[in-house]
Amino acid sequence: EVQLLESGGDLVQPGGSLRLSCVTSGFRLDNHAMSWVRQAPGGGLEWLSAMGATGATTYYADSVKGRFTISRHISKNTLFLQLNNLRVEDTAIYYCAKGRSVIPRYFQEWGQGTLVIVS
């Protein structure tokens, strides 16, 4: 059974940093593209970043490029998102999501999310 469990969300001041983690099970990280998606309170879904299955290619939305960094630890089955220089508008629930294929396309499985509040 595929499981994704995010953690690391917290209350942080503007300009601060956080590292989000997504511990996975039931599949190999190096067989699937993985992404981070966020949802502001009462808002819609916003894709942030993705990593291809090989780990060689990363992708970022313009809104977070240069501030957020996606990475992974294969042996720990964990995906990360480093959030730097946080802004009030980064307040959201952050989801990690598993793709079905090796390149980012759509999101087959989602975690339950972790809440980041910037205030």
Added chain:
Amino acid sequence: DVQMTQSPSTLPASVGDRITITCRAGQRTTGGLAWYQQKPGKAPQLLIYDASTLETGVPSRFSGSASGTEFTLTIDNLQPDDFATYYCQQYYRQIFGQGTKVEIK
């Protein structure tokens, strides 16, 4: 950048209705489109991918279609469990539509 325009933003409906939600790409997209259902306090769930392929376990009353830059999600015989918010997502830069909340009329 390719934008996705999803409509309507709110859709009042009744049990048993047939409803349609539309997403229109700002230009012809390279790649496909997926549809998700999200209930309050829960993560989104994949319904349809490649514009018209039903994800395993999704009821057959859900269907998707595409015509040029217009993509459609149809729900036949709307059930109480279907009242939720629906999002489209194009594969190119993983852009989401704005969402459609299907609410009880």
